[in-house]
Every structure is written in C-alpha cells, then in structure tokens.
Amino acid sequence: MTPAKRQGDTTPPAKPAPSFGDALAQEIFAGRDLSQPDPVDQALLQRPTISFRLRLILAFSLFFLLALGITLWSIRVLGTVQQKILFLEVADDFKLELQQARRFEKNFLLYGSNLEDALEHVQQAHRLARENRQTFLQVMGAEGVITLEEHLQQYAQLLSTLARDRSAREQQQVREHGGALLVAAQGLVEGERRLVHEMLGLARRVPFVFLLVLFVLGVLLVWFLGRQVLATLSRFMGYTERIAVGDFSPITPARKYRDEFSTLALALNRMTRELDRHHRILVESHKLRAMGNLVAGVAHELNNPLNNIMLTASLFKDDFPELDDDEKLDMLADIIGQSERARQIVRNLLDFARESETQLEPLAVKKILEETVQLVGNQLRVKKIKLEMNIPDELPAVHGDRQLLQQVFMNLILNAVDVLPERGRIVISSDTGKREGFLAIDINDNGPGIPEHILGQIFDPFFTTKPKGQGTGLGLSVSRGIVRKLGGYLFVESELGRGATFSVLLPITSVPATVGAGGS
Amino acid sequence: MDARQLEILLIDDEDIVGKRLRPMLEKAGYQVEVFTSGREAIERLARKTFDIVISDVRIDEVDGLEVLAAVQQHSSRTKTIMITGFATLELAREALAKGAFEFIAKPFYPKDLKKVVDKAAAQLRQE
The missing domain is CATH 3.30.565.10 (Histidine kinase-like ATPase, C-terminal domain)
Known part of the structure; x- marks a missing residue:
C-alpha cells in the first residue's frame, strides 16, 4: 500500500497509471522545466559574441584597408611624380631662358649685338619663377627662392645698365650674377630630377614591402585563427572523451566571448543532459531487475520469520489452556521478535527499491x-x-x-x-x-x-x-x-x-x- | 504406538522451529532430537538411526540434500521430510527423486507437519 500511495502522490489521479519509464521521465522533467534554460547554458549564452565569421570579416577588412591604403598612397606618389615631371619641364625652361640670356649677354659683350633679347629672356625666366613660385618654394625653400629672385633682379638691372656702361667692373658683376643664376637653375633641375628618381625608386620598392607585410600578416592570421579553431576542437574532443566515460557534467564557459563553438557547447550540453536522463532511467530499470533477482531471496528470507510466527501463534492457540504464563510470554515475545525481523527485511528491500533523487x-x-x-x-x-x-x-x-x-x-x-x-x-x-x-x-x-x-x-x-x-x-x-x-x-x-x-x-x-x- | 516410540531428528537453523515443534511432536508421542546445525546433525546420524528425519533444505554450510544423502547412507528405512522456505518446484522434485518422503513449504501450520509425520509413521508401522 505504501509504495502505491507514494506513486499516487506524485502523479495526478485523473491520468491512467503511467509505466515505470514514463513515471520516471515525468519525475525527471518535473524536476527541471525544459523551457527554462540551464544556468550553465545561460552562462555560455551571456558572453559577448565574437563569432568566427566576425573574426574572418575583421581579418578581411584589415587586408582590404591595407590594400586600399597602399593603393591610395601609390596614386598620390604617382600624382606627385607627375607634378614633379611637369615642374621639371618648367625648371628646364627656366634654365634654358637663363642660358639664352647668358648667350645674348656674351654676344653683346663680344660683338655688340642686341641686348634687348637677353633682357627679354631674363624677364621670361623671371615670369616662370613668379608663376611657379609655390613650387619653387617647395623645392628650394624660402631662402633659396629669395636669393634666386634677388639674383634675377640684379642680373636684369645689371643687364640694363650694361647697355650704357660697358666698364670691366660692370661686366664682371653681370658674369657673376649670370653664373650664379645658372648654377641655381642647374641645382634646381638636378635636385628635382633626383627627387623624381627617389620617388620612383620608392614606388618600385613599396609593392614588395607591401607583399611581404601581407604575407606575414596572412601567416599570422592563419596561425592565430587556426590555433583558436584547433585548440577549441581539441577542447571539445576532451569533452567527448569525458562524456564517453560517463562524466555528464555540463560544459562551462572556457573563454570570455561566444562564437560558433558556443552553439556546439550548448548542443553538447543538451546531449549530455539527455544522456544523463537516459542513464538515470537505465540505472533505475537496472535496479528493478536487480530487485527481481532479490525478491526470490527476500521471499525466502521472509518465510522464515513468518513460519516462526505461524508455528508459535498456532500452538499458542491450540495449547492455550495448558500453557503457563511464562510459556505464553515467551511465545508472544517470539512472535513480536519475528514480526520485527520481518519488518526489517521488508524495510531493507523498500529502502533499496525506493526511487529518490x-x-x-x-x-x-x-x-x-x-x-x-x-x-x-x-x-x-x-x-x-x-x-x-x-x-x-x-x-x-x-x-x-x-x-x-x-x-x-x-x-x-x-x-x-x-x-x-x-x-x-x-x-x-x-x-x-x-x-x-x-x-x-x-x-x-x-x-x-x-x-x-x-x-x-x-x-x-x-x-x-x-x-x-x-x-x-x-x-x-x-x-x-x-x-x-x-x-x-x-x-x-x-x-x-x-x-x-x-x-x-x-x-x-x-x-x-x-x-x-x-x-x- | 504399540511397540516403541518413533524417533525423530529435526534440523532447522531457525531455533524457534525446533523450540515449538518439539513439544508438539512429543505430545503426539514421538521422541524428538533437535539440531540447528546440519553438520552436527549429520554427525549424530552417523551414530544413531532415526525413524524420521525432518530437515530444512537450506541450513548453514550443509544443506538438506546432504542430510538426505547421509540419512540414506545409514538407513534406507528412515523417512526424510524436507522443509523449505525456498519453495521451488525443481528443488522439491530433486528431493523427492532422491528419495525424500515428503516436502513441506514454509510457512506451514504445526498440524500440517504433524499430518505428514503421522503419515510417515503409519507407513513405517506398516512396513
């Protein structure tokens, strides 16, 4: 009666008596609402998500940005080189104008030819310098440009005075300034040419460096992501080995963030919970089988005290008038003692049979x-x-x-x-x-x-x-x-x-x- | 009841069985010796021949079937009644096939046993 009643307490009376497995499953499910996530699952879910997809996207973005940077830089370098080449033409013109001016100056001094042409060329050079003053400043610096302009002015002035005063001192001064101007123009052209060469050389080296950086970065990235995947995989292999030997404790968060493996962990946790549940059912049903084996023995074990009670009580009844008080007491004590023994046997079995958490x-x-x-x-x-x-x-x-x-x-x-x-x-x-x-x-x-x-x-x-x-x-x-x-x-x-x-x-x-x- | 009192050897490791059955059987006119150890009972059987042996099938180290064998070794006339709480058909069949007189399962009333003992006694007297 007692076990039946206990069963009745846990299962609703309206339902037909469930089979053992059902009852157990009910009991197990009753213990934990399945719609309520497990605390360990919650811990797994509550971490910030950094998925492998995100990591790949980040890596890709990094490569793209790097490539974009290099491309933009290359475009800028090419632009600069183009400007430099354009300026180089200007510088060449500038130099040419000055050379022409010098030639006319020489012709004037030697043959007394027209000095106007020389002046014109100097003015032409001056105009070029004015028009490209910004670029001249960049290439020669403020001091250089000022010196150049001073030379130009003085040279122009000297040329115009030379028409009137052809003294040796004047000639000497004209030659000095003209020479200095030519040297400056030469320096300008050469300096600019050198810069263009340097830039082109750099533009040639950078792609190789870029490739090298890309390669190293790629290797690092593959190594890093691979290590993360492999380490996690081996961690999960450890879990499966652990589960295989019957350790059904859930997987707890091992990292600070969530990724695709967290979903796998959740799935594994669900699997271990199911395995655990099945294991419990197995343990219970195996216990029932063991009890089946025990019952025959327990029945015999019970028959002994029962037989003792039966014999004693029967004889107590049959011989009642002839028995003295001591004998009666002894018999009653035996009956009680044997009843107690029977109770102990039953209690032992029930203790073993009882379902419990x-x-x-x-x-x-x-x-x-x-x-x-x-x-x-x-x-x-x-x-x-x-x-x-x-x-x-x-x-x-x-x-x-x-x-x-x-x-x-x-x-x-x-x-x-x-x-x-x-x-x-x-x-x-x-x-x-x-x-x-x-x-x-x-x-x-x-x-x-x-x-x-x-x-x-x-x-x-x-x-x-x-x-x-x-x-x-x-x-x-x-x-x-x-x-x-x-x-x-x-x-x-x-x-x-x-x-x-x-x-x-x-x-x-x-x-x-x-x-x-x-x-x- | 004419010639002599029949002698019974009762073996059961439950001492209450002997304690209760002995007076009952003695009152019915039998002479009873009680043992709770199978080994001691077999030693006793070697020295003395009983008319009826009542033995539990399962006693400590020596079981009822060994007692039966010991009885048959010494006297073919002796009737052996087996008692057991482990009432399996095979065991009963085995005991009966080996020459046990009767088989009685625990729990039983004293009068059930007395009936079987009286039947054995009647047969003994007829022989």
Missing part, C-alpha cells in the same frame, strides 16, 4: 556494505558462499549517494555470486592507500577469473558472459556509470583461474559540514 552526502561505507550484504544474504546462502568483510570500523566518510552505492555493491556482489561455484568465497576489503583522496573498496572472489581478451569489454553496455536471457549486460556498465557520476572509479583486476577483484574508488569527503548541508 540523487543525494550526495558523506557516507559510512561499512554500513552500506552491511545492508547490501544483508539484502543479498539469501543469494549467498543458496550457493553457500562465504562472504568475509574485512573493513575497519573507522573509515573516512566517502562522498556519494547511499542508494546508488548500494546498487553498485549489490551488482558487484551478485556478479561474484553468479560466477562462483558452490562454497565459493567473496572477500570485501578496504584500502585508503590506492589513490590519494580516495577510499577503495575491493570486492574479491575466488571464481574462475575473467579471460584477458574480454577484460577490456566487461564494462561495455550489453556485454555479458551469462547465458541468453539471464543477464542484460548492463550491470557493470551501469555500475561504472554510477561510480563515475559520484566522482569515483571502478576497476577490475583478474587472472584466469585466480578470481577477480573489482575496486570501487570513492572520493573521501574532505569537508563533511559543507557536503552534508544538502542532506535531508
């Missing part, structure tokens, strides 16, 4: 083992198997769930019972030295042992050595799953003909107070 708390392993041994006691007696428990009273508490651990120990003990011949022996012992921070419970049998070629497979789901229809092949798989979920390890060591030892490594509770806070 996983509850991690510090546990005394010895007590759990004793309860488990009590439950499987009958199976042991059927085959007359001797079970030794070498476990000290003082053991560190382990971190786990009482029911799940009991299920694991029961699986391991019943497996041993299955492979053992009559009068076999099972030894349960503990070891705190196997691994730091872990308590190892070793369940050793002296059965036939496990052949080496199947040793690697025995934890695989659906792998069984039992005859068809007798084993689901899920016992060890489920057990390992449970132990991994509790943060422990399940190992086997075996030698053919010398039995097998299954070791359950459970994390020792380090701070009992905080862990126990979640307990009921």
Whole structure:
C-alpha cells in the first residue's frame, strides 16, 4: 500500500497509471522545466559574441584597408611624380631662358649685338619663377627662392645698365650674377630630377614591402585563427572523451566571448543532459531487475520469520489452556521478535527499491556494505558462499549517494555470486592507500577469473558472459556509470583461474559540514 | 504406538522451529532430537538411526540434500521430510527423486507437519 500511495502522490489521479519509464521521465522533467534554460547554458549564452565569421570579416577588412591604403598612397606618389615631371619641364625652361640670356649677354659683350633679347629672356625666366613660385618654394625653400629672385633682379638691372656702361667692373658683376643664376637653375633641375628618381625608386620598392607585410600578416592570421579553431576542437574532443566515460557534467564557459563553438557547447550540453536522463532511467530499470533477482531471496528470507510466527501463534492457540504464563510470554515475545525481523527485511528491500533523487552526502561505507550484504544474504546462502568483510570500523566518510552505492555493491556482489561455484568465497576489503583522496573498496572472489581478451569489454553496455536471457549486460556498465557520476572509479583486476577483484574508488569527503548541508 | 516410540531428528537453523515443534511432536508421542546445525546433525546420524528425519533444505554450510544423502547412507528405512522456505518446484522434485518422503513449504501450520509425520509413521508401522 505504501509504495502505491507514494506513486499516487506524485502523479495526478485523473491520468491512467503511467509505466515505470514514463513515471520516471515525468519525475525527471518535473524536476527541471525544459523551457527554462540551464544556468550553465545561460552562462555560455551571456558572453559577448565574437563569432568566427566576425573574426574572418575583421581579418578581411584589415587586408582590404591595407590594400586600399597602399593603393591610395601609390596614386598620390604617382600624382606627385607627375607634378614633379611637369615642374621639371618648367625648371628646364627656366634654365634654358637663363642660358639664352647668358648667350645674348656674351654676344653683346663680344660683338655688340642686341641686348634687348637677353633682357627679354631674363624677364621670361623671371615670369616662370613668379608663376611657379609655390613650387619653387617647395623645392628650394624660402631662402633659396629669395636669393634666386634677388639674383634675377640684379642680373636684369645689371643687364640694363650694361647697355650704357660697358666698364670691366660692370661686366664682371653681370658674369657673376649670370653664373650664379645658372648654377641655381642647374641645382634646381638636378635636385628635382633626383627627387623624381627617389620617388620612383620608392614606388618600385613599396609593392614588395607591401607583399611581404601581407604575407606575414596572412601567416599570422592563419596561425592565430587556426590555433583558436584547433585548440577549441581539441577542447571539445576532451569533452567527448569525458562524456564517453560517463562524466555528464555540463560544459562551462572556457573563454570570455561566444562564437560558433558556443552553439556546439550548448548542443553538447543538451546531449549530455539527455544522456544523463537516459542513464538515470537505465540505472533505475537496472535496479528493478536487480530487485527481481532479490525478491526470490527476500521471499525466502521472509518465510522464515513468518513460519516462526505461524508455528508459535498456532500452538499458542491450540495449547492455550495448558500453557503457563511464562510459556505464553515467551511465545508472544517470539512472535513480536519475528514480526520485527520481518519488518526489517521488508524495510531493507523498500529502502533499496525506493526511487529518490540523487543525494550526495558523506557516507559510512561499512554500513552500506552491511545492508547490501544483508539484502543479498539469501543469494549467498543458496550457493553457500562465504562472504568475509574485512573493513575497519573507522573509515573516512566517502562522498556519494547511499542508494546508488548500494546498487553498485549489490551488482558487484551478485556478479561474484553468479560466477562462483558452490562454497565459493567473496572477500570485501578496504584500502585508503590506492589513490590519494580516495577510499577503495575491493570486492574479491575466488571464481574462475575473467579471460584477458574480454577484460577490456566487461564494462561495455550489453556485454555479458551469462547465458541468453539471464543477464542484460548492463550491470557493470551501469555500475561504472554510477561510480563515475559520484566522482569515483571502478576497476577490475583478474587472472584466469585466480578470481577477480573489482575496486570501487570513492572520493573521501574532505569537508563533511559543507557536503552534508544538502542532506535531508 | 504399540511397540516403541518413533524417533525423530529435526534440523532447522531457525531455533524457534525446533523450540515449538518439539513439544508438539512429543505430545503426539514421538521422541524428538533437535539440531540447528546440519553438520552436527549429520554427525549424530552417523551414530544413531532415526525413524524420521525432518530437515530444512537450506541450513548453514550443509544443506538438506546432504542430510538426505547421509540419512540414506545409514538407513534406507528412515523417512526424510524436507522443509523449505525456498519453495521451488525443481528443488522439491530433486528431493523427492532422491528419495525424500515428503516436502513441506514454509510457512506451514504445526498440524500440517504433524499430518505428514503421522503419515510417515503409519507407513513405517506398516512396513
């Protein structure tokens, strides 16, 4: 009545009684509203998004901007070169005009020919210098231009006075200024030509430098993005390996931002949640199977106190008039004692059968083992198997769930019972030295042992050595799953003909107070 | 009831079974020895022949079938009644095939057992 009633409390009465799987699924779904995102998922989602697409777009934009910059620069350089070449023509003209002026000046001095032509050429040169004053300033600097202009003015002046005064001093001065002017014009042309050559040389070198920079940048970018992708991929490979061995803890954010891999993480988290749910269903259904095995034994176990009660009560009734008070009291005490024994057997079974949320708390392993041994006691007696428990009273508490651990120990003990011949022996012992921070419970049998070629497979789901229809092949798989979920390890060591030892490594509770806070 | 009291050996690891059944069977005119250990019972069987042996199928290290074998080794006349709480058909069949007189499943009323014992006694007297 009690379990039926408990079921009734959780499922609405209007609905038809759901199957076990449905009920469990309901219970699991009831525990967490699926429309509500998981807190870990939320943490994954709440980061700023920097997707790989964005990173590629950024990289592309960077390249484009770089190329654009170089192109604009090239256009500007070409423009400048063009201007320089144009100016070079002006400078050439300027120089030519001055040369002409000098020639006419020489002709005037030598042959007394027309001096007007020389003046005209100087004025022409002066006009050129005025018209291109800005460019002249850029090329020669303010001081140079002023000096040039002074020379030009003085030269023009000297030429006009030379017409009247042909003294040697005047001639000397004209020659000096004319020479200086020619040198300046020559310098101007040469300086400008040199600049054009420099610029053209630069324009020739820059594309190579640009290519080199582009190449280095590209390599860096490929390396950087590739490293990000590869590192993330290997991180995800780690996740899948972790999930494969039954660790269903969700993926937590590893970076400050979100990208396409975050979506993958969300999908993986959903998958692990589903796997976890299925695992729980598997664990529960496997527990039901284990209970099926137990029930026959428990029935026998119950028959003994029941028989004692039946015998005692019947005789109490039949012999009532003849019994003295002491005998009656003794019989009643027996009846009560045996009823209590029956109650304990039923309670033990119900404790094991009860569905409950996983509850991690510090546990005394010895007590759990004793309860488990009590439950499987009958199976042991059927085959007359001797079970030794070498476990000290003082053991560190382990971190786990009482029911799940009991299920694991029961699986391991019943497996041993299955492979053992009559009068076999099972030894349960503990070891705190196997691994730091872990308590190892070793369940050793002296059965036939496990052949080496199947040793690697025995934890695989659906792998069984039992005859068809007798084993689901899920016992060890489920057990390992449970132990991994509790943060422990399940190992086997075996030698053919010398039995097998299954070791359950459970994390020792380090701070009992905080862990126990979640307990009921 | 004429010649002599029939002797019964009762083996059950539940001490209440012996404690209650002994007075009942004695009242019915049988002589009863009770053992809770199969090994001790077999030792006793080697020294003394009983008319009827009532044994639980499953006792500590030695089971009812071994007791049956021990009984048959010493006396073919002895009737063996098996009791068990593990009432499987195969086990009953095996016990009966091996020569057990009767099979009774736990839990049972004292009178059920008495009926079986009386039947065995009647057969013994007829032989």
